[in-house]
Amino acid sequence: MKTYDLLGIGVGPFGLGLAALADPLDDVDAVFLDQRDGFSWHAGMLIEGTTLQVPFLADLVTMADPTSRYSFLAWLKATGRLYQFYIRESFYPLRAEYDQYCRWVAEQLPTLRWGRRVTGVVRVPDPAVTSTGGDGGYLFEVTAETSQGVEKYCAKHLVLGTGTQPRLPAALNELGGAGPVVHTSEYLPNRAELAASGSVTVVGSGQSAAEVYRDLLDGCGTGPGEHQLTWVTRSPRFFPMEYTKLTLEMTSPEYTDHYVSLPIEQRDVLGREQRNLYKGISGDLIDDIYDTLYRKSALGAEVPTTLLSDTEVIASRYDAAGAGGAGEYVLTLRHAQLGTTAEHRTRAVVAATGYAGAVPGFLAPGLVNLDGRGRYAVTRDYAVDADRRIHVAGGEEHTHGVTAPDLGFGAWRNSVILAGVTGREPYPVERRIAFQQFGLPGSSRVEPESQIEPESRVEPVATSPQDNKMEAAR
Ligand SMILES: Cc1cc2nc3c(=O)[nH]c(=O)nc-3n(C[C@H](O)[C@H](O)[C@H](O)COP(=O)(O)OP(=O)(O)OC[C@H]3O[C@@H](n4cnc5c(N)ncnc54)[C@H](O)[C@@H]3O)c2cc1C
Structure with a gap:
């Protein structure tokens, strides 16, 4: 061989x-x-x-x-x-x-x-x-x-x-029923069926959720062939990705050096904190969604759409007798800040869950x-x-x-x-590209724990089995 x-x-x-x-x-x-x-x-x-x-x-x-x-x-x-x-x-x-x-x-x-x-x-x-x-x-x-x-x-x-x-949350896993339940990775082949279902619910907080919501917004209405549209995100708001230039320097060899030098528990915490650097929505798309809603509403048309932030789908089932016997999904939603729950009925679901x-x-x-x-x-x-x-x-x-x-x-x-x-460098590898410094210039290495004030010390965070997976962008 x-x-x-x-x-x-x-x-x-x-x-x-x-x-x-x-x-x-x-x-x-x-x-x-x-x-x-x-x-x-x-x-x-x-x-x-x-x-x-x-x-x-x-x-x-x-x-x-x-x-x-x-x-x-x-x-x-x-x-x-x-x-x-x-x-x-x-x-x-x-x-x-x-x-x-x-x-x-x-x-x-x-x-x-x-x-x-x-x-x-x-x-x-x-x-x-x-x-x-x-x-x-x-x-x-x-x-x-x-x-x-x-x-x-x-x-x-x-x-x-x-x-x-593609990852589906437990609350949506194995949700069997007559209407389409698709992950965004399968969105385009199912778009026509989703749009024709009468009501679609997009679940998720990132760029893919926003793109699917924006795409389905065009057919959102109360006329024949149109659909109701709901977007549910457990993020506290529809938050933008951050693109400012000094923050973009975090995609640099130096920042990666700094990140790798941290204890893994601290990196786990940081990883969660830094999600909005790339797991948010492009600011232009957020504005485009708002402008589309404004345009539609300014024309006097009813726009049957609901946007829910800070809201998580915690359970789901299929009700075959719902929607006048056509069948529909029933999602149990929970608002994180209020601690309240409510049922939401929909004929189709798009899981933009990464x-x-x-x-x-x-x-x-x-x-x-x-x-x-x-x-x-x-x-x-x-x-x-x-x-x-x-x-x-x-x-x-x-x-x-x-x-x-x-x-x-x-x-x-x-x-x-x-x-x-x-064993050689066929392509030159840049070591420094950032204007800023990560870490403290001239400082000596001290054990991270002893360096940190007790009140700001990073405690290991309780993790769910989901966190064990290496989550990807979007
Ligand atoms: C919709 C979308 C848009 C994105 N846009 C951007 C963007 O604009 N900018 C950005 O920086 N990032 C973006 N990302 C994030 C990221 O860059 C992409 O997900 C990218 O595809 C990752 O590339 P990859 O090579 O790691 O993996 P993948 O594209 O997932 O490819 C992995 C490959 O491995 C193969 N494979 C897996 N297991 C086996 C096996 N056992 N045997 C043989 N082959 C196997 C698969 O068939 C697949 O072809 C986007 C992600 C998504 C989902």
Whole structure:
């Protein structure tokens, strides 16, 4: 069996970016496996007009290598659309455009193998080395299922880029009934059915919830073929993502260094506090929603929509006799500040309840280091094993903070991973980019606990099983 220098599992934007950066390197013989039949980026949420929330420079390669032939600008040039993009004068590509760009890159990379679902990874002795143990004494054997049968691959280094899966809260799980109940990841294929249901309830607080609400607002009314629309969020308000520039410096190597240096309990608390940095709604979209409501109401039309913040869905059931025998869902809502509950009836539900990652079950026990909560124990340079031969590309939000799911930081992380794989720096890795300092200049390291005043000391927070998962953006 051939031995690859690097094997990537998962070809989302992060795995694809790694493949694009590895492509020109003579000292990296790589292969990348994905269970899908071809590249696809959040197909269910490619709502017309939606854009990336990061500039086009956050493509697969540019921040590592602006001269790469796999850049977003190279794609625009190749497809004859560079001038239109230039005249449009917006840094933010359409989301559908980003998906097409990634497909174009994927088509050019001979290292990608689609239709391979990885089911096992074990260590095997390296036949080229007589001694066993230690770096070089073993290889990784990867088993992948295909439509034709099982394949085996051997590699010296692994990169795990398996992304996240849609998450449904317990209150909505297994809500069986006649009307559609869909996660936002399945929104577009179900949009017509949702819009025709007569009443839709969107549950969730982030950008995806807002985009679906805005999309369904167009058909919201009391006339034939129109629907009632409710948006329920347990956040205390419809809060915006923060984009101010000094805050954006938190997506920097230095801030990540600072974050990684903190005790894990403190990072868990910080991770929750920092959610509005990227889990909120774009300010423009909040304004657009308000302006649409204003426009509709100014025309005198009744807008049958309800917006509920600080409200959680705590239970749900299906009432087959409801809605005059057509059947409807009954959601039990609880207002956090008031402590009151009420029932809400709806014919359809969209769960904008995010995504969660987990350590893949295909890894042999003991292959990667885990923390006390079963999450990856990730080193600063994204390794998860003692020999630094297994890296993660994504899935380190709990250890590295806000940069983990950020498309703009993917190329930097991949540069670090390729430095680990090759033992050199094929792409220069910036260490300092921020104007501000994180931490205290000139200070010496003291045990974090003794440094903190008792009243401001960070106590470990009681966690639910849900928190054990590595939550993803949106
Ligand atoms: C709708 C939406 C919009 C977003 N927009 C932005 C944005 O504008 N800016 C931003 O910074 N971030 C954005 N994000 C967040 C983030 O960047 C994306 O979620 C991104 O797709 C993460 O890429 P990934 O490579 O980690 O994972 P994924 O895109 O989830 O890809 C993981 C891949 O791994 C494969 N895989 C999993 N298990 C196996 C297995 N056992 N065998 C083989 N293959 C496997 C899957 O098939 C999949 O192709 C957005 C997220 C969502 C949901």
